[in-house]
Structures are given as C-alpha cells and as structure tokens.
Amino acid sequence: MTEADGRQVLPGCLLAVRRSADGDLGAVVAVHGDPRTNVHNPAGPDRDLAASRARLSP
Secondary structure (H helix, E strand, O other): OEOOOOOEOOOOOOOOEOOOOHHHHHHHHHHHOOHHHHOOOOOOOOOOHHHHHHOOOO
C-alpha cells in the first residue's frame, strides 16, 4: 500500500520505506561516505558532498 506521502507500507510491518529526499542529505553522506558501509561496494564510498547529493536526484 502506498501512503499519501509516497511511503510504501506493508500490513503488519513496522518498517516504512521511501526514497531519499533533500532533507536526508546528512544521513546519505553518513552512510554512503563511510568506508565501513562500502566494504563490498566496488565503487567505494562517495568522495564528496556532491556525489552524495547526486544520489538524491531521480
């Protein structure tokens, strides 16, 4: 089921999933810029803020 704000909600599920938005930039930088969260990512972590910001663009 899709909520009015675009979140995908599964009945009985406690996790709501949505696309990243501009307000999520800090979290995107924290996750995608951290080498520890990119151990298995062949591209490696984001190199700068611009790379992380580009992830927010559709």
